[in-house]
Amino acid sequence: MHVISGMIERIRPMVTKGKETYKVSKYNWLVVKNDKLYVFNGITTAIVKVDKKHCEIMKKCLCKAEEIIDLELFPAEIVQTMKLCGFIVEAAFNEVEYLGVLSNVSRYNSDIRSITAVITTNCNFGCSYCFQNKEGIQVRNVMSSRVIDEIARHVEETKAKRMNLCLFGGEPLLYPETCVELCSKVKNAWGEKPGRLSMPLVTNGYFLTKNIAIGLSEVGVSVAQITLDGNSDVHNLRRPLLDGGSTFDVIVENAKIASEYMNIVVRVNIDKGYDYRLNKLDEEFNGYKVIIRPAVTRYEHCNQPERTSENISILDTMRESIGELKMEDVQLKIAGCSAVSLGMFTVMPDGELVRCWNEIDRKSSGERRSTLFDENIYAIKNIYKWLSWGPYSIESPCYSCKMLPNCGGLCPDDMMRKGKPYCHVRAETFEQAIKNQIKD
Amino acid sequence: MEIVKNPVNIEVEVELADPSSCDCYKPAYPQCGCIPEAHG
Numbered sequence: 360m361h362v363i364s365g366m367i368e369r370i371r372p373m374v375t376k377g378k379e380t381y382k383v384s385k386y387n388w389l390v391v392k393n394d395k396l397y398v399f400n401g402i403t404t405a406i407v408k409v410d411k412k413h414c415e416i417m418k419k420c421l422c423k424a425e426e427i428i429d430l431e432l433f434p435a436e437i438v439q440t441m442k443l444c445g446f447i448v449e450a451a452f453n454e455v456e457y458l459g460v461l462s463n464v465s466r467y468n469s470d471i472r473s474i475t476a477v478i479t480t481n482c483n484f485g486c487s488y489c490f491q492n493k494e495g496i497q498v499r500n501v502m503s504s505r506v507i508d509e510i511a512r513h514v515e516e517t518k519a520k521r522m523n524l525c526l527f528g529g530e531p532l533l534y535p536e537t538c539v540e541l542c543s544k545v546k547n548a549w550g551e552k553p554g555r556l557s558m559p560l561v562t563n564g565y566f567l568t569k570n571i572a573i574g575l576s577e578v579g580v581s582v583a584q585i586t587l588d589g590n591s592d593v594h595n596l597r598r599p600l601l602d603g604g605s606t607f608d609v610i611v612e613n614a615k616i617a618s619e620y621m622n623i624v625v626r627v628n629i630d631k632g633y634d635y636r637l638n639k640l641d642e643e644f645n646g647y648k649v650i651i652r653p654a655v656t657r658y659e660h661c662n663q664p665e666r667t668s669e670n671i672s673i674l675d676t677m678r679e680s681i682g683e684l685k686m687e688d689v690q691l692k693i694a695g696c697s698a699v700s701l702g703m704f705t706v707m708p709d710g711e712l713v714r715c716w717n718e719i720d721r722k723s724s725g726e727r728r729s730t731l732f733d734e735n736i737y738a739i740k741n742i743y744k745w746l747s748w749g750p751y752s753i754e755s756p757c758y759s760c761k762m763l764p765n766c767g768g769l770c771p772d773d774m775m776r777k778g779k780p781y782c783h784v785r786a787e788t789f790e791q792a793i794k795n796q797i798k799d
Numbered sequence: 800m801e802i803v804k805n806p807v808n809i810e811v812e813v814e815l816a817d818p819s820s821c822d823c824y825k826p827a828y829p830q831c832g833c834i835p836e837a838h839g
Contacts, residue, residue: 403807404804405802405806406804407800408801408803409800437800440802461810797803
């Protein structure tokens with residue numbers, strides 16, 4: 360009773376008798392492009408161009424987050440537009456709580472299942488910055504048919520309308536027959552179910568030869584992500600074979616051929632001190648169905664988070680300068696990472712389950728991890744730490760961030776381990792991304 | 800006031816349902832786009 364009456368007391372001053380009371384959204388951005396004022400809202404992602412005569416009042420009112428707004432200052436049609444675009448919201452409406460609820464709806468939606476299959480943690484590469492494969496190739500470290508059959512059984516039994524199976528490692532194509540066996544069984548298990556099954560592959564590309572690409576494509580693998588760290592000099596230094604041999608030429612050739620059978624996404628890891636020469640890579644793949652995507656080289660596993668932060672900054676600046684800011688930066692992101700969703704899990708080669716890809720090489724802290732063979736692989740108790748995480752509580756460092764609706768709090772693992780987010784986009788870059796949405 | 804980009808109807812248009820889906824054609828990534836280290 361006390362709590363409820365307290366809440367009513369809190370809301371009451373905002374309510375004016377017989378009149379709607381509105382406050383300014385927390386997520387309005389006022390940007391100027393070509394001398395014109397635009398307003399963007401992070402939740403609705405709407406953009407409005409403001410008439411000259413209303414510029415001053417809009418500037419004055421819409422930047423005061425959560426303040427009650429006097430609607431009588433505006434013509435009725437403008438009030439209507441502001442409501443429609445989410446620039447103003449009902450006074451009692453808590454936008455952060457709303458985002459949290461949307462996030463939960465998404466996390467517990469049983470229509471989606473997402474499995475990452477770690478085919479092996481072995482790898483043929485000795486990348487300078489990789490957190491895996493420090494113990495060399497281990498013979499028994501490959502997914503067994505028993506584990507594959509169990510994954511297929513889950514796929515067969517699921518009532519989900521969308522199934523995502525990601526082949527991951529280590530380097531999964533060290534064992535192409537295992538990849539084909541898994542995809543083939545999962546494809547059969549999915550059968551004629553209504554909905555969509557997708558099976559992406561994350562590989563270093565060295566073994567993605569024509570025959571393997573054809574074989575994988577035939578069992579339903581429609582996209583592969585490979586990695587090139589810039590031009591051959593840079594790449595070969597950073598991503599050599601275990602014996603130090605170069606890999607660039609083989610991967611490029613494979614990617615070109617494989618792009619005839621599946622979509623290829625090239626990840627380029629950005630790092631301080633390296634000339635990534637993205638444009639040269641663009642030229643290399645000119646005319647092929649290959650998408651190039653820069654990303655950050657991370658060093659948290661080496662206890663050098665400051666290097667990660669530096670790289671985030673470099674990527675941020677680079678994206679701005681090469682016009683790489685895309686729709687994704689200003690979209691609503693409430694689903695967050697799949698590691699905090701009930702219907703997602705990562706299967707290790709022996710059937711052990713982890714939530715996050717970062718956990719693949721992390722030793723268990725003594726607690727028994729659940730396995731694919733457990734009676735209830737979705738047991739909340741085993742994963743409550745992940746499910747209970749969220750950036751929408753008042754204690755979260757993201758709570759007051761204006762970019763929260765459009766980033767979703769980023770990496771839960773980072774936040775849980777370090778207590779702070781590694782923000783990928785600065786406010787200035789975000790503003791630029793909004794401007795890029797405006798075609799004048 | 801001219802609407803340059805329409806508001807999304809969040810509960811209808813936005814794919815609340817798919818935490819593993821991706822915004823810009825990067826299906827191998829978690830939605831956040833942060834893949835562990837430099838994998839792959």
